[in-house]
Amino acid sequence: MKKDAIFEFFRRLAEDNPSPETELEFGNTYQLLVAVVLSAQSTDVGVNKATRELFQQVKTPAEMIELGEEGLKEHIKTIGLFNSKAKNVIALSEILVRDFGGEVPADRDVLTTLPGVGRKTANVVMNCAFGAETFAVDTHIFRVANRTGMAKGKTPLAVEKLLDKRVPQPFRVGSHHWMILHGRYICKARTPECWRCPVADLCAFKPKTPAPKGAQA
Template sequence: MKKADVFEFYRRLAEANPHPETELEYRNPFTLVVAVALSAQATDASVNKATRALFAEVDTPDKMLALGEEGLKHHIKTIGLFNSKAKNVIALSRMLVDEHGGAVPADRAALERLPGVGRKTANVVMNVAFGQETFAVDTHIFRVGNRTGLAKGKTPLAVELTLDKVTPAPFRLHAHHWLILHGRYVCKARRPECWRCPVADLCAYTPKTPGPASA
């Protein structure tokens, strides 16, 4: 995608949604880490449903350790892979208490050392909790980047590095939110809704999906 088209791509997404936010519900950096870790291979809606009661009771690593693994499982048993996720959340809570005084570090390397926290989760936390310009590439962003031609790559890391390179300054902070929401609600996996896409004319995807009336 040409440089001018990249700018216009983001400008239109920004115009449609000036203040994009994560759809995961959280109360502070710790609950954000937990929510993002729980969201792996699960929908944000399913995580929110499980964590509303949890976060009303538990919002610090110390409280999570007091709840314990079995207590946590009771709260998150509706989420896929809840057994392994509960184990990781308890372990990362212990590491936060032992090594960071109970605070969530604003550092990628330190975040990635936490059990159950990979590069994508670290990028989300750095962006949402600490306002850093990071690009958390999930399946939606990977698809949008490759499909549109905005940031092609064979791996999430390749797409992330390309986004970091091509995304203009005015849009860097919120870029990953615009892209994930676009992929979730418009540029869908099985049938992208090209007929209502605000950036369809800038997109490399062909043939464009026809609208319901013409289908």
């Protein structure tokens, strides 16, 4: 995808959704960090369902430590890998209290040293909480970037680096949200809905998926 097409891609998505946000529910930066850790290999819908009651009770790392690992498990037992995730959340909460005064550090490299926090998680927190121009490459972004021809790479890190190089202002902060939402609701894994895609003419994917009978673009 050429430079002008990339600009137009995001311009159209921004026109449709001027202020994109994560679909994870949270009340502060710490809750965002916990939600993103819990979302690994899980859906945002499933995480939100598990954390609504949890986040009414727990708003700080200290409160999470007080709740304890077993108490946390009771809240998140509907989420995949909940045992290991509970262990990581308690461990990272202890580190935040001990080393950072209970605050989430605004530093990607530091965040990735926390239990359960990989580069993608750190990128989400940096973007959503601190407004950093980061590109959190999940399965949706990886698919959209490769399928459209915007940033073709064999690994999430390769795609991330290409996006960082190619995504222009003023779309850099919101770009990963637009791509996730586009991949989640239109550019789906099995059957992309090209027939109702606002950027289909800019996309390298072929053949374009035709509209099902009776569907309206």
